[in-house]
Amino acid sequence: MSMFTTITNAAADYFPMLLHKSSPRFVTASGKPVYGIVAEFDETPKVFKAAQHVRDAGYTRWDVHSPFPIHDMEEAMGIKGTKLPLMAGAAAIAGVATAAALQWGTSFVLYPTVVQGKPFEAWQPFVPIMFELGVLFTAFMCIFGMLALNGLPRWHHPLFSHDRFMRVGNDRFFIVIEATDPDFDPAKVKKLLEDAGGKHITLLEDAD
């Protein structure tokens, strides 16, 4: 995936109206574009094995939905590492630098003051705030960076129009293969999910 597609995909979550939509490859009888095909599973081991099957079949635009993070699922799905730690590290450096600039800048440059006889060049009293702001910026990046990479918040998603999907937060597991996957072929996907043990296999429309 090129850098450009990465950016446009991320932007599409936030500014869908700005992007020209290419005509969908698959539509339903009513002319609505197909979002993907979803299958339901009722136990953790089953969905875990099914995820391995889908990964081995070579799909790239697909997802597993589960009420809790399943251990080792990123391996079973073939998810590569996330950039989040790097982003958090950058935020930490920015936080420490901000604190350093704030403290030196104000008590050294803008209005040099001697308080309690402490020398200007003493860096020790500035350490606590440097630490605190470093932590603060990192925490912001961890949470808001995580949400941004996930394309959240968003108002709606085609999956939410699937009635059975209301139980995903309770005790059901879902695998969805999206129609934008280059290998997407409705009959093959349905067969694959059936073979993997999926129940209630359903074709989802993209409501937009």
Next chain:
Amino acid sequence: MSDMQPDEKITMQGSGDVTVQPLPRSMPKVPGTSDDGTLIEDPSLRAPLVLGERSFNDVTNIVCGYAEAPIPKIWLTLFTITSSIAAVGTGMILYLIITGVGVWGLNNQVDWAWDITNFVFWIGIGHAGTLISAILCLLKQNWRTAVNRSAEAMTIFAVVCAGIFPGIHVGRVWFAWFLAPVPNSNAIWPNFRSPLLWDVFAVSTYATVSLLFWYMGMIPDLATLRDRAAARLHRGVSREFKVPMPIGSGLPLAFMPRPDAIRMFIYGVASLGWRFSSRHWHRYEKAYLMLAGISTPLVLSVHSIVSFDFATSVIPGWHTTIFPPYFVAGAVFGGFAMVLLLLIPLRVVLPNFSDLLTLRHLENMAKILLLTGTMVGFAYSMEFFIAWYGANQYEFAVFANNRVNPAEAPYWWAYWTMITCNVLFPQLFWKRSFRQNPLVIWIVALAVTIGMWFERFVIIVTSIHRAFLPGEWQMFFPTWVDILTFVGSCGIFMTLFLLFLKFLPVFALAEVKVVMPQSHTDDHH
């Protein structure tokens, strides 16, 4: 192009009536004892973290049931009481702002008393939540999933209470903005070399990070509540809106939307469109781990910096290097005591609560009380030893004449209350049957909470009520405003906690499910 019909619409099924709690399990598991089956002493066996052989659906029903049930009368009664107390406290703050700090019992000698005692007390209580969610997460202590959500909530509410006092104790409250890193009208900036300003940064960072951590943990559970409300509306089993009444049944208001419609909107906005995607979970877990990693030094730094407020001064009794670790141990101690104080009654009041918060969880927390209580006891004795060994007569006098000796120290009763509650009471937990008995744990937790308030009172007031010149010596007596402000802060805390109990997921649902055997990816349950 390919034409495909969507499958016929499938109705929701199998989740039963979603507001009904599952049947309680038979208690106790071992007849004739209070053992619920979690007090296994054999290290080769792993005690279950969720009792009653619950399914994922049961756990969801238990936890979401608390937030979805009609408002219980007991909740309404308690809420009326606590919010009235909170209103009294707010009135006291208003009275203080209108009249001035003279309404408190402060004097020239004792210029920090209940205000800063209450601040340190509350901020200390606010340490257990982040400790449980951060340090116990890094240590892979799975039992923390039973308490982390409520402990984090408690942390936030305690920090809210703590934040009130530094703001109002400055006297001219409209100058509280001097705390912020902005220049005043003479272009002078706050003094960044002062521990008081470090404290502002530490506490506000801690409040922000704890709030974000708590909220991030709740996003998936709020999404669960959202989906359940949507499912009930979809199936037409949603209740009418009724105003709860103290006597009789609720008052129906036909023009109001159904509670589930309100829930679906509020939980829907708050859950940010979470759809339980594994690609999202992957980044979410990474973010959670990093937050735990940075919150661990943060939680240790906050109370260290609070202790710098005292330790960097030259007042005997404050000027000691032991303060940072001693304050941190005390904060963890007091925080866990408050967690136990609040959660043990809930095991009795809320249905099926004891399935998720088992006796073993209580025992583990009792062990932490024993450990930190003993650390605090060690710090008390070390402080005393150094005061004697350091041969500084003023410092020794603070301990011997201001605190310990009933014949010399007017505040001896405060010191000995502190020693009894903080050092002696937790020693009961050396005996297994005591630390496995919820009533005993609750009484000890109550004692520790009282003792930790007295610890801060002893540190602050007994150190400064007698300065170097006997002519300056003065006693501190609280006024009714002092007392009602503190009581009011307890009311604010309890009100917020009751709101949390009623409207938010009390257990971290997704995390509890992870520690259940059904979450394993192999077939051997």
